[in-house]
Amino acid sequence: MPDHTPADCDLPSLQRWLQHLPVPVRVKDGQGRCLFRNQAFEALFGSDVPPAGPDNLAHDAQVFAHGNSLETEATLWSARHGGPRQVHSLKTPLYDAAGQPQFLLEVLQDISERKQEQAALQANDQRFRDLVDFTDGIVWEADATTFNNSFISKSAERLLGYPLADWLTPNFWANHIYPEDRAQAMQYSTDCIARGEDHEFEYRFVTQDGRVVWIHDSTKIAMQDGKPKWLRGLMVDITARHQEQQLLRVSHQSLKAISQGVVIADPQQRIVSVNDAFTTITGYQPDEALGQTWNLLQGPDTSLQAVDAMRMNMAYGSHYYGDILHYRKDGSSFWNELTVSPVRDAQGALTHFIGVIRDNTKRHQNEEEIRRLAFFDALTGLPNRRLLLDRLRHAQLSTTRTLQHAAVLFLDLDNFKQLNDTLGHDVGDVLLQQVADRLTSCVREGDSVARLGGDEFVLLLESLSSHSLEAAAQAEMVASKILQTLGQPYTLGAHSHHSTPSIGIVVFVKDQESIDELLKKADIAMYQAKAAGRNVARFYEPAMQAAAAAHVQLEKDLRLALARGEFVLHYQIQVETNLRGDARTIGTEALVRWQHPTRGLVPPAAFIPAAEETGLILPLGQWVLETACAQLVAWAGNPETAHWTVAVNVSAAQFSKANFASTVRTALDSTGANPSLLKLELTESMLMQDVEEVIAKMNEIKAYGVRLALDDFGTGYSSLSYLKRLPLSQLKIDKSFVRDLLTDSSDAIIARTIVALGHSLGLRVVAEGVENIGQHDFLADIGCDAYQGYYFGRPVPASQLAVREAMPTGSL
Numbered sequence: 001m002p003d004h005t006p007a008d009c010d011l012p013s014l015q016r017w018l019q020h021l022p023v024p025v026r027v028k029d030g031q032g033r034c035l036f037r038n039q040a041f042e043a044l045f046g047s048d049v050p051p052a053g054p055d056n057l058a059h060d061a062q063v064f065a066h067g068n069s070l071e072t073e074a075t076l077w078s079a080r081h082g083g084p085r086q087v088h089s090l091k092t093p094l095y096d097a098a099g100q101p102q103f104l105l106e107v108l109q110d111i112s113e114r115k116q117e118q119a120a121l122q123a124n125d126q127r128f129r130d131l132v133d134f135t136d137g138i139v140w141e142a143d144a145t146t147f148n149n150s151f152i153s154k155s156a157e158r159l160l161g162y163p164l165a166d167w168l169t170p171n172f173w174a175n176h177i178y179p180e181d182r183a184q185a186m187q188y189s190t191d192c193i194a195r196g197e198d199h200e201f202e203y204r205f206v207t208q209d210g211r212v213v214w215i216h217d218s219t220k221i222a223m224q225d226g227k228p229k230w231l232r233g234l235m236v237d238i239t240a241r242h243q244e245q246q247l248l249r250v251s252h253q254s255l256k257a258i259s260q261g262v263v264i265a266d267p268q269q270r271i272v273s274v275n276d277a278f279t280t281i282t283g284y285q286p287d288e289a290l291g292q293t294w295n296l297l298q299g300p301d302t303s304l305q306a307v308d309a310m311r312m313n314m315a316y317g318s319h320y321y322g323d324i325l326h327y328r329k330d331g332s333s334f335w336n337e338l339t340v341s342p343v344r345d346a347q348g349a350l351t352h353f354i355g356v357i358r359d360n361t362k363r364h365q366n367e368e369e370i371r372r373l374a375f376f377d378a379l380t381g382l383p384n385r386r387l388l389l390d391r392l393r394h395a396q397l398s399t400t401r402t403l404q405h406a407a408v409l410f411l412d413l414d415n416f417k418q419l420n421d422t423l424g425h426d427v428g429d430v431l432l433q434q435v436a437d438r439l440t441s442c443v444r445e446g447d448s449v450a451r452l453g454g455d456e457f458v459l460l461l462e463s464l465s466s467h468s469l470e471a472a473a474q475a476e477m478v479a480s481k482i483l484q485t486l487g488q489p490y491t492l493g494a495h496s497h498h499s500t501p502s503i504g505i506v507v508f509v510k511d512q513e514s515i516d517e518l519l520k521k522a523d524i525a526m527y528q529a530k531a532a533g534r535n536v537a538r539f540y541e542p543a544m545q546a547a548a549a550a551h552v553q554l555e556k557d558l559r560l561a562l563a564r565g566e567f568v569l570h571y572q573i574q575v576e577t578n579l580r581g582d583a584r585t586i587g588t589e590a591l592v593r594w595q596h597p598t599r600g601l602v603p604p605a606a607f608i609p610a611a612e613e614t615g616l617i618l619p620l621g622q623w624v625l626e627t628a629c630a631q632l633v634a635w636a637g638n639p640e641t642a643h644w645t646v647a648v649n650v651s652a653a654q655f656s657k658a659n660f661a662s663t664v665r666t667a668l669d670s671t672g673a674n675p676s677l678l679k680l681e682l683t684e685s686m687l688m689q690d691v692e693e694v695i696a697k698m699n700e701i702k703a704y705g706v707r708l709a710l711d712d713f714g715t716g717y718s719s720l721s722y723l724k725r726l727p728l729s730q731l732k733i734d735k736s737f738v739r740d741l742l743t744d745s746s747d748a749i750i751a752r753t754i755v756a757l758g759h760s761l762g763l764r765v766v767a768e769g770v771e772n773i774g775q776h777d778f779l780a781d782i783g784c785d786a787y788q789g790y791y792f793g794r795p796v797p798a799s800q801l802a803v804r805e806a807m808p809t810g811s812l
């Protein structure tokens, strides 16, 4: 039955009634024609309403046909708004007296604004859903009491695998929390909800494919009527972060646990982190190390080469591995087995260096111990046969390169067996140790002392003379020193003991013979020494033996000569010349000679080197100094010679003595000579040692009034800046430049330069070795101040010196 109320369809009455209704209303007939529109209708749509569309007519027909009301939403054109309006339409039939639908009453409601709002809301909703679906997290909503989800974002399916519908089933979330975490997670959330606190928590969740992932859940509580009603939140899969953190925790724990020190430095090599082991190894607390560089661990014996290699590798961002001697905070050193590796980011940029340090000292000590055992004699600590052979090989190579000779001294203790048999091996061992110490004291730093075993020792002397007989003499001197040193009494516990060695010597250069041959020859020579009565040294080569014997003899003779007063001084005049070439004696040079009882007058070149090697030059030099000073006093008594100076040659051994200045003082004081007439001739080489010490010594002598001359100038390597600092008064041009200056342009240039140089330093320049007038004239021409040479006079005894006062040079 149609739902209608019979009505009086008196249209005019109806119109009056409808006219002022505040809602838009219109009345239509069964053909869809509009019979009436009230004011509200026309206010909304205007009076010019377009004909109804087919849908509208169809709805009208439906209402008439069924006699039922019909509600629809439609779009109607509004002339008043100049556009379509969304309307809600309620069409109701109006019946005639017979109960048949006669008219159709349509009540309209403008829902345009509501529709727009709905559309906006829908758009917002969609935007929210898009955002939610797009995010990497899972947005969810659940009941605050049951935890059952009422909403879940699409990302849940993508991230955890389950279809979205599954999430909306009861207890889904709770049932899929990893069993071990479930109770705690739910309890925590329940407690927070009870307190009304939004909360965040982490738990493991089982995915559809059985994986266990870590979830970070942020939950916000939505209240209703003052009670928690909904939970809304975001679940984020933090498995990767968790694994990283886990890894970091493990790394951190590992770094703490490992015994190697770990240093993390920035690209500028500044330390940014250290572990506990670093502190244990180095003694530096983290706050003392942070901000520092590797220099923190460097010390006096750290190899700069190793440091450079490390820096270079780090500068190039490459890996470094090496053993470096580093220093702890307390100053003690340790061997650091160091590995430094660069760390780069994903783009390959250098971000850090990781250094791993390991105290490797023990291994080094072990290696050192192994080396010691392998190469050193356990009893004496001396190199053993193996190390000796190695050093001999090196010596052969070295002599091949430098052509300087080397010598092997094979030494065996005389009657050692007897000592062992009578006092026992322990006492014998003590003797061997003392012998080892004494032998070491007899050689220079670059030489080697080795023990072959038993009472056999071998010494290797290097850098001897390039002349074989001179080298033999040098080796013989060392052997003499050894014989003398080892021949001193020994205290062996309670026993006083006397021991002597027999020494065999081989001098060699280049690798002309094998090392075995060398040792064999030295051994044979040692047996010759034994055969010669022990406590002597013997050379393998007879010529060397002869040279050494001559050397030994010379030394003995020199000692005797000194004691017997066989040395004499000759004097060679030094002159100034005037423009005419007339010479005037201004002084002399004292030159020593040996008045040998059988060999006659021996020149200094034949004995000065031996005197220097044996140390006899010290008493001899002192004798020369005092004799020359005494001569000055003698000349002082004669007005013609009172102004004469005397130049005395000083050897390096004399000058290097700490008390040299005081020996000069003694000579002056003991003779009463005028210091200003004494000139000491020094050579360049003896001044090239310790600069400050040399200058101090020269100044001390100069302070006495004594003058200092540089002899043989031009043959050394003095630099101008060095010369300037020396308190000299004279330069002496070496005779080697004077000899050829008329024929050799280089010598002429050198002579000219020396004169200019000397004058620029405010020094007088004397030329020695002047043998003819040509040389004199040239030297005079370039400004030389004084001359010495055979042209003016040979060295002669003082008694034969004549006074020459501005005599024509030709008459000399």
Ligand SMILES: Nc1nc2c(ncn2[C@@H]2O[C@H](COP(=O)(O)O[C@H]3[C@@H](O)[C@H](n4cnc5c(=O)[nH]c(N)nc54)O[C@@H]3COP(=O)(O)O)[C@@H](O)[C@H]2O)c(=O)[nH]1
Pocket: 572, 589, 590, 591, 592, 603, 604, 605, 608, 621, 624, 649, 650, 651, 711, 712, 735, 768, 769, 770, 771, 788, 789, 790, 791, 795
């Ligand atoms: N430590 C000491 N060394 C001394 C002493 N006396 C001498 N010597 C050193 O011996 C070197 C050689 O001396 P000598 O054989 O006496 O030769 C000197 C002159 O005789 C020689 N000379 C001088 N004039 C000429 C010459 O015209 N031609 C020439 N061929 N030779 C000449 O020069 C020697 C002096 O040189 P110098 O000492 O450099 O002035 C001698 O060089 C000293 O090193 C001494 O007491 N102590």
